[in-house]
Amino acid sequence: MNTPPDNLPDWAAWLAQDADGAWWCYEAEPNQHDTGWYENEVGRLAKAGQGAPNPGWRASLVRLPAAG
Template identity: 70%
Template sequence: MEFDKVPEWAAWLAQDADGTWWAYEAEPNKQDRGWYENEVGRIQRLGQTAPPPDWEATLRRWPPRC
């Protein structure tokens, strides 16, 4: 997935088990098959790609740090 449309406020990205990518303003919480907002901050759907083999490993800070 190319992240050219990530909102400026995004601090976290994550992909659910179904392949949907999300941007989060605050670190999201994990649920059965994906991530959800923790009742603070904004959330935005970024798109969908193939489901990942390990969706739990997709949570990452944004922008990437070197």
């Protein structure tokens, strides 16, 4: 199982995993491409961790609860 990473940046609003298992956090909702997610030219992004390859990566995008 690919467990989402902990300790995400305060600005992270979205979390998603690519097909290769890489977890990424995004400030703005990312776009989908052939094997993962990419930033939409607004907001920040950061690699959040590495898990096992995920054939169900398309279902991994989640909106994180607002901080505070």
